[in-house]
Amino acid sequence: MTDTYLQQLGQQAKAASFALANLSAADKRDLLMTIASSLQAAADDIVAANAQDVAAANAAGLEAAMIDRLLLDEKRLAAVIADISNVVALPDPIGREFDSRLLDNGIRLCRRTVPLGVIGVIYEARPNVTVDIAVLALKTGNAVILRGGKETLNSNLALAKAIRTGIAEFGLPEDAVQLIDNPDRALVSGLLKLDQYVDMIVPRGGSKLQRLCAEQATIPVILGGIGICHLYLDKAADLSRSTSVIINAKVQRPTVCNALDTLLVHQEVAEQYLPQLAAALSAEGVTIVGCEETQRLLPAYEVRPADEETFATEWLSLTLGIKVVADVTEAIAHIRQYSSGHSEAILTDDIPTATYFMNEVNSAAVYLNASTRFTDGGQFGLGAEVAVSTQKLHARGPMGLEALTTYKWLAVGDYTSRS
Amino acid sequence: MTDTYLQQLGQQAKAASFALANLSAADKRDLLMTIASSLQAAADDIVAANAQDVAAANAAGLEAAMIDRLLLDEKRLAAVIADISNVVALPDPIGREFDSRLLDNGIRLCRRTVPLGVIGVIYEARPNVTVDIAVLALKTGNAVILRGGKETLNSNLALAKAIRTGIAEFGLPEDAVQLIDNPDRALVSGLLKLDQYVDMIVPRGGSKLQRLCAEQATIPVILGGIGICHLYLDKAADLSRSTSVIINAKVQRPTVCNALDTLLVHQEVAEQYLPQLAAALSAEGVTIVGCEETQRLLPAYEVRPADEETFATEWLSLTLGIKVVADVTEAIAHIRQYSSGHSEAILTDDIPTATYFMNEVNSAAVYLNASTRFTDGGQFGLGAEVAVSTQKLHARGPMGLEALTTYKWLAVGDYTSRS
Incomplete structure (x- = not known):
């Protein structure tokens, strides 16, 4: 059951990722602005959904600091939406060609930055992360599967719905952004093994979550955020x-x-x-x-x-x-x-x-x-921060947009064979 | 028992990695040439050890193609040793500083390429890989833990002994290169979980080995070498x-x-x-x-x-x-x-x-x-090939020396606080 559900999410994300991979920088800019409008249009629903989460958290006796973290009132939502413009203004890291050279055999070789494909992000009860990560993923042409904290499920559902509405309005597959809508923990373990479809996992949470990901994932994981x-x-x-x-x-x-x-x-x-x-x-x-x-x-x-x-x-x-x-x-x-x-x-x-x-x-x-x-993406001038990596592969320290990219080698010959 | 053994290998490798991390390019050049001399001096022992492996393989009825792969006669060993000069001639990728900038707050920030630290490499019955990988790791200032195929254990032990002799002669800790000297498969599983000490695992082998590493490793793994x-x-x-x-x-x-x-x-x-x-x-x-x-x-x-x-x-x-x-x-x-x-x-x-x-x-x-x-490091002009990655993080396609490096952020202030 959870397997079928996740397989479907994975397939849908992968299919959407192909539609995103070759968008122009201008298209991605317009896409993000459409999402910002869609979030603005859904502001009442989002704030109401968040109020449900806050009420449930109060009823469950959560600490005040925790409740403050999950609060998304009208003012905070406006700030989250305004932040989208900052990401829109960043340079598009996709499509840069580097290490270009003409080989002795006449092949012209280069590397070109491309999106990773599908990113899975697991995070705690901060609804703003739902928007932040979706926006950073789309800015870099990636599809994303989101798994937020159960305390903010209503907020996240409302946010994801508005984001997906914006994507569909723009004429792209709404499955470019998907939220796991079930708090069952088995879905986290399942997501970590969805290597057929997911290219990278980013856990944004404490040491238990990091360890769980290191031990269970069959997908490359960016560990981070633990600082002694x-x-x-x-x-x-x-x-x-x-x-x-x-x-x-x-x-x-x-x-x-x-x-x-x-x-x-x-x-x-x-x-x-x-x-x-x-x-x-x-x-x-x-x-x-x-x-x-x-x-x-x-x-x-x-x-x-x-x-x-x-x-x-x-x-x-x-x-x-x-x-x-x-x-x-x-x-x-x-x-x-x-x-x-x-x-x-x-x-x-x-x-x-x-x-x-x-x-x-x-x-x-x-x-x-x-x-x-x-040690922070904003302080280091990266413009955005996906996470802070404490491992050594792919990205180290504050991760900006480039950490959501990879490259492919492009080679152009003239019916050239290897001798 | 295997745990204690691996913990010790890991500790020793990590300690050695600190001694390697800041060697100058000239020192690393001299180190590699000392190792080449040491391998040359031990040529008779190495060829004799390989003859034992070949005899055992013949007695076990291995296929001719397999036996040819594990053969390391005097001529092939000479070629392996000569190849070290090619690696010596490559530019040193360590210590390059990039993205340097002066932040508004007066902090001077840059990234500097540094070694990964400790690399674990798991490979099949090709004794030349023992030398190739040790040389590429040392060239980039990394310590390495090697796990070769059981069919070439005698050859690998003789090669590793000569390499370690060369390292010690040069005045560095011989544990910069360690070979797992026991064919017990539990040691592979153990190595894959040695995340306290090992920074990256490179499996060089077929799809079964790749899958095993993806499923069991708690260390970042570079999957690769499978091409449809x-x-x-x-x-x-x-x-x-x-x-x-x-x-x-x-x-x-x-x-x-x-x-x-x-x-x-x-x-x-x-x-x-x-x-x-x-x-x-x-x-x-x-x-x-x-x-x-x-x-x-x-x-x-x-x-x-x-x-x-x-x-x-x-x-x-x-x-x-x-x-x-x-x-x-x-x-x-x-x-x-x-x-x-x-x-x-x-x-x-x-x-x-x-x-x-x-x-x-x-x-x-x-x-x-x-x-x-x-699709090959040599053909792409990388000078050396560590592996061919088919995953998207860190390195993609043919991996040259740069794939054995990471970077750290260096920041110089003037008793600067964050406001």
């Missing part, structure tokens, strides 16, 4: 300018993947610096979990003792692990052991130390004298 | 020049993935052309499996009737499927249904038809008026 992020404060750092960066990395938005988890402090500056840092952190409501040396240096603060789990934890909250290290080499060794490969930073004014750190640390993003909070 | 390749003969093709291309695609090396499997013939030229083509194919010993129309048009030949499996078959032999189609649109629909996404070709002199085919067919390589046999 480090900042190493070197002895040559300008301490007077360091606190603002550390505070920014930790407290500006503690629940996201690029927030700071572990601060590594050079032993020669720890005694001088940690008390003033602790005061600043404390004023921001940050709890410190520290190594023995950190505990010793901060008797005035309630430093929780670090255990073996401490430095393997992505806090996603106002907690910061602190460890005093002998030097940059120990800092790098610590990062290699505990990092999830997301974002790491060094604060120093010493060029050789900075160069060494930037070369030796191999995470998706490595910072000198900057907050880890910059 | 099509050639569409359009009504506007120059028939007098077409036969040589079709013969080349089918018979030059029928056992490889870029050999032709299915010929699609436009109905308007089928009656005129198929008899002359059949004569040429017959002279080359090719068996035809044809649709009803093909059978009708070739009464003088023993055309086997096509069944539902025919066009989903990668022949890897001197067999060719032939189907008469109404036009280019039906040809494309057939390709979309049956292709493995490897290589497809059209023969035509009509520019609009050619353009349509090249745009609409989305396989790794699409040819106009050329044989499918060109």
